[in-house]
Amino acid sequence: MILDSETKAVELPDEHGNELRLWLRLLTCTNLIEGEVRGRLRERFDVTLPRFDLMAQLDKAPDGMTLSDVSKRMMVSNGNVTGLVERLVESGHLDRRTSETDRRVQVIRLTRSGRAEFRKMAAEHQTWISDMFGDLSPKDVRELMRLLGKTKGSVQKSARSRAGEER
Amino acid sequence: MILDSETKAVELPDEHGNELRLWLRLLTCTNLIEGEVRGRLRERFDVTLPRFDLMAQLDKAPDGMTLSDVSKRMMVSNGNVTGLVERLVESGHLDRRTSETDRRVQVIRLTRSGRAEFRKMAAEHQTWISDMFGDLSPKDVRELMRLLGKTKGSVQKSARSRAGEER
DNA sequence: GCCAATTGCTTGAAGCCTAAAGAATTTCGG
DNA sequence: CCGAAATTCTTTAGGCTTCAAGCAATTGGC
Numbered sequence: 473m474i475l476d477s478e479t480k481a482v483e484l485p486d487e488h489g490n491e492l493r494l495w496l497r498l499l500t501c502t503n504l505i506e507g508e509v510r511g512r513l514r515e516r517f518d519v520t521l522p523r524f525d526l527m528a529q530l531d532k533a534p535d536g537m538t539l540s541d542v543s544k545r546m547m548v549s550n551g552n553v554t555g556l557v558e559r560l561v562e563s564g565h566l567d568r569r570t571s572e573t574d575r576r577v578q579v580i581r582l583t584r585s586g587r588a589e590f591r592k593m594a595a596e597h598q599t600w601i602s603d604m605f606g607d608l609s610p611k612d613v614r615e616l617m618r619l620l621g622k623t624k625g626s627v628q629k630s631a632r633s634r635a636g637e638e639r
Numbered sequence: 640m641i642l643d644s645e646t647k648a649v650e651l652p653d654e655h656g657n658e659l660r661l662w663l664r665l666l667t668c669t670n671l672i673e674g675e676v677r678g679r680l681r682e683r684f685d686v687t688l689p690r691f692d693l694m695a696q697l698d699k700a701p702d703g704m705t706l707s708d709v710s711k712r713m714m715v716s717n718g719n720v721t722g723l724v725e726r727l728v729e730s731g732h733l734d735r736r737t738s739e740t741d742r743r744v745q746v747i748r749l750t751r752s753g754r755a756e757f758r759k760m761a762a763e764h765q766t767w768i769s770d771m772f773g774d775l776s777p778k779d780v781r782e783l784m785r786l787l788g789k790t791k792g793s794v795q796k797s798a799r800s801r802a803g804e805e806r
Numbered sequence: 807g808c809c810a811a812t813t814g815c816t817t818g819a820a821g822c823c824t825a826a827a828g829a830a831t832t833t834c835g836g
Numbered sequence: 837c838c839g840a841a842a843t844t845c846t847t848t849a850g851g852c853t854t855c856a857a858g859c860a861a862t863t864g865g866c
């Protein structure tokens with residue numbers, strides 16, 4: 473999946489190659505961290521990353537959320553959430569009920585034990601992340617935040633202009 | 640080294656949270672770009688990202704690679720490569736043969752048409768990436784490269800120390 | 807009130823991914 | 837040369853993910 477960032481990309485004198493290399497390095501970093509987090513979550517809590525992410529959303533919403541809300545927040549498809557929730561209800565982490573006012577709507581929330589379990593996971597998770605960024609100075613962290621913010625904006629702009637072109 | 644008064648102030652309140660926020664932003668950026676790339680590959684060439692990545696590896700190896708080589712380079716499981724290759728052989732992009740000297744080994748390479756198709760995709764791909772990073776100055780790009788390099792090292796160090804602990 | 811459009815969710819098909827177990831083949835110590 | 841160990845690949849079971857199609861309930865124009 474990942475092209476190793478040290479691998480030489482198409483050799484051209486132009487500056488496009490630099491951006492490609494930057495992208496590959498960005499991807500490598502993310503995959504490295506994500507892989508670690510997945511592994512540790514599995515090892516320590518026998519839980520997958522998508523389930524952790526879903527619980528993280530619900531932890532911030534004591535009154536529960538609808539499946540659509542979750543889907544938007546997590547930026548994944550509706551069908552995806554359906555399956556995820558199904559398994560988390562099955563394992564006792566989530567509670568699910570049909571809305572009283574709109575019978576199309578399903579409201580889900582963490583169960584008491586689900587919340588307790590999530591809090592434990594989240595606490596460790598944060599120390600893992602902090603540890604993985606351990607070599608970066610506070611200044612590095614700020615600078616990375618700034619540059620990634622700029623990147624995010626740039627990508628969104630580019631994505632919007634493409635979306636506008638089609639049709 | 641000069642520490643301005645601001646540096647310390649920022650450091651005081653729970654710096655773990657900053658690293659978590661950094662991680663989330665990094666993840667958002669990567670997902671944004673990856674999503675764009677997936678969408679465009681699908682739209683323009685009706686190909687998936689994993690297939691593109693596999694072809695990219697093979698393009699750099701005119702004499703072909705074994706499945707194990709591919710698996711290591713791409714950092715994915717063996718079983719995964721088996722299925723990916725199967726579909727790419729099916730679609731005529733890849734050629735596959737059993738090694739003459741070791742009958743356990745499968746050697747795969749791009750077909751003529753597969754290579755031609757890949758080259759077209761790769762060229763466009765590079766312009767997409769370049770476009771998405773368009774708002775970043777050359778200096779930004781260099782700085783991001785540097786900080787991500789540092790991050791990569793830090794994560795690897797942390798991952799190694801964990802791997803060492805679990806006997 | 808009626809019906810068409812919209813909204814919320816589920817289902818199904820296809821693909822990607824892993825870990826673990828299994829099969830075929832080669833390697834190597836004795 | 838023999839058999840154990842290692843290597844290469846495939847298979848299987850389970851989970852995640854999307855898109856597209858479909859169903860049920862609600863809303864809004866008339």
